[in-house]
Amino acid sequence: MTVTAAEVVEAIRTGPAGPEIGAFFDFDGTLVRGYTAGAVLRDRISKGEIGALELARLIVAGLDGTVLGGNPLTIGDISFAALRGRTVDSVAEIGERLFVQRIAGTIRPEVRDVVRAHLRRGHTVVVASSATRVQIEPVARDLGITHLVCTELEAEDGVLTGHSSTGMLWGERKAAAVRAFARDRGIDLKRSYGYANGPEDIAFLGSVGRPYPSNPHPLLHRAAREYDWPVLMLREPRSPGLRAYAGTVGGVVGTNLGLAAGVAYGWLIGDRRRGVNTGIGLSTQVGLGLAGVRLNVVGEENLWKARPAVFVANHQSALDVLVLGALLRRDFTAVAKKEARLDPRMMVIGAVLDPAWIDRSDLTKAKHALDGAVAKLRAGISILILPEGTRMPTPSLGRFKKGAFHIARQAGVPIVPIVLRNTGELAWRRSMVVNPGTVDVAVLEPVETAGWTADELDDRVAEVRRRVTDTLADWPREVTTR
Amino acid sequence: MSTSSPDRPAVDPAEANAQAWALAGAWGTGDRMTEVEALMWRSERHPRRSATISVLMMLDTAPDWDRLRAAHDWVTRLVPRTRKRVLEPAVPVGPPAWVTDPAFDLDYHLRRVSLPGPGGMAQVLAFAQAAAMTPFDRTRPLWEGTLIEGLPDGRAAYFLKLHHSLTDGPGGVRLVSLIQSRHREHTHDKPVAPPRPSEPRPDPRWLAVEEVTEQVLTLPSAAGRLLAAGARVLAHPESAAASALRFAGSLRRTTAPWSVPGSPLFRGRTGKAWRFGVLECPLADLRAAAEAAGGSLNDAFAAALLGGMRRYHERHGAELAEMSMTMPVSLHKSDDPMGGHEWAGATFAAPVGLADPEERIATLRGIGLTLRVEPALDGLSVVVPVLNRVPSAVRAAVGRLPTAADLSASTFPGAPGETYLAGAKVERAYPFGPLPGAAVMAAMVSQAGTCGLGLTIDGSVVSDPQVLVECVREGLKEVLALAPDVAGA
Structure with a gap:
């Protein structure tokens, strides 16, 4: 049996x-x-x-x-x-x-x-x-x-x-x-x-x-x-096959071509932001499609309830950036650590999205970069931050850094947690290869930051983190496929 | 080890009789030895590699001699093999055959002795061990029964000795049940064996010619099987190599455990001096103890033996963690019908050093579960035909390898209810195995709710067999104390 x-x-x-x-x-x-x-x-x-x-x-x-x-x-x-x-x-x-x-x-x-x-x-x-x-x-x-x-x-x-x-x-x-x-x-x-x-x-x-x-x-x-x-009989962790390698190459090429096409379009019509928006849409759709990755999203409406917002997501895989891009689609940028600038997979994205790079070794510079992010939020651009700061080896959640919460409080915008369940399974942290499959995503209710004080920030961070942990432990049932 | 039990549910006596008789009539009619029987027959070097199995029955009164003799006469007519002797082919091209012994004489096989007072248990055992040590006359049917009289209070005993190639333990129990009756009075209307067609007088040359002919006739199909196997290997070389390696590993694990040095007390044994010892306990208590520890009856039996061995070694200032032990392991599901059972002997490292009897039972259960699925246990049938076609000296040497265990043990299911032997009630039954290289061979059979344990001890290294029996008695007591009601009392 x-x-x-x-x-x-x-x-x-x-x-x-x-x-x-x-x-x-x-x-x-x-x-x-x-x-x-x-x-x-x-x-x-x-x-x-x-x-x-x-x-x-x-x-x-x-x-x-x-x-x-x-x-x-x-x-x-x-x-x-x-x-x-x-x-x-x-x-x-x-x-x-x-x-x-x-x-x-x-x-x-x-x-x-x-x-x-x-x-x-x-x-x-x-x-x-x-x-x-x-x-x-x-x-x-x-x-x-x-x-x-x-x-x-x-x-x-x-x-x-x-x-x-x-x-x-x-x-x-x-x-x-x-x-x-x-x-x-x-x-x-x-x-x-x-x-x-x-x-x-x-x-x-x-x-x-x-x-x-x-x-x-x-x-x-x-x-x-x-x-x-x-x-x-337990499912094995994915090991890449030919489809995965071909899909990964296609995904990378597609992402870059999509972005380049968007930028070119923006340059033609003279609207950089619109060009970038088009590029993100194109590149993530084409990239995920070629890599054979589908999304299974719960709570998609929360993506659009309150914009601009600070989106925070858990991070296990290089695939996360692509998935989050496909979800947020337009009018957003990211805050990322300075080291990621040298990651070949981030280069094109960095050039196009114009993210705020944080230098963790220099507090003044870091504060300055965060101020820039606040300014962007006030200009109507949403910010994506991965508060664990680095890719986690397993789906277990890491400690949350407070930067994202500071920014949201200062700009007075809500925080929207996005939970990625199994991107690590399709493309493990150390792996350059993406396996075809379906990514489970849950977008949680926006968390209002109005009225937060600096003192209670630690508690607020813990609360958001707990909501993410609970979602990972007990995945929401209602499902919409796109 | 296995989860089989030495008793079976009670059945309607009349129906049981009819079944047993029908079985007996069909049993042993084949005139060729099986490969396993042939191996036991040909590799026998009495007494060091003896194939003598025996059972001692204690009777409440002396049975009626004429009725006893008549019962034996009836059984030997019903079961053809009990009147057959072994015929070897002139050249060893195949297994020996069973041929009717024209000189069969019941009075040679059924004997009657009277002990010269006081006729205590020690005297009965002394007689039995001497009788068991006497080699069989290999030109006659391979069984001998003796009625032992002269015990105190008019009691008696019956000792039956069988060659292992005639039958195995459970078969021996069936044979014994035929001689016995389920009540004190005589059973009427027993079926009479149909007269059998007289066989042509066989001789060794004729047998050799016939076997060669048979093998030539079966050659094409054997060659076909070999070719098919060869094709499989060529088609899947990796899996064939892997399974061959797995098999080799398994064979090594089930025949010669790597980690067990022999007991220092049992070194230099000759196997030439058998000493018998007996013990008994209520079957229900042993079963309750086994259940309390999560093991089978066989696990509890083995745990009791090992507890005794530990005590014996302690008394002689020796400390052992493990002891090599041989036990039959059931190859198939325990809920199979009797006929579906197949057993194979496996040697393993037994936890003799564990003082906690419950943990000892749990360990034995784990070992048994692991051994039962070893591929090499099934593999004996592959090795045996080859062994039977090599010269006997080589065979005897090879055959000795897997039997170097210090302790050997087996259990048989016995009669569930009361039985009688020609009007005398059977109060106890004690089985005895040979000493195939082991220092101690323990066998257990249940008789009407009581387990009888028979120990065959190598007297060449155990100078104090009564002390060893006493130690095993303590080991048994310790295991029985695990049963909830016994512990609470």
């Missing part, structure tokens, strides 16, 4: 609630696609930190462990030894860097819904894995998971000893660790959930009352049939 993430979410919603119900997630191959250890190894190999002999031993141990029925724990022992003498902080830092650069893009999108459903029911949500804290912690934090049952590296005075205090939590040992965790916390395993993809986790899945083999290995699939376990 195969089930979808939506069906599992529904089962969780109607099932028992409370912290005595556990939800245990395997990490590699379940929460994320593939093996994060691969990312760690690639990183060390690319930096020349791994010797030829060590590499050969790893390969042999890896083969022996996973295929030839040998001791799969050997590969762990070798890796632990290689980390000896490093500080805990430096290793954690590598983990954070790898998360942003590589691992975040491999999180299975639907896993978020399942994890969130468990958290909402007050379940004790746990990552149970043979991977180390270094690999898991950033992902767990991003998903809102606080409990880890994993292979722990032993440290003395902040320096790794090259040993593990738990041993590698693989196979039966991991199952035993999960049972011990459950005993310590008073978790009722018979009513708890487990998610895993590999045959080494049959014992782990057998320890919980509601096992869900997820995107299972053939041998685990066989076990699922044998023991009547429902198989959960």
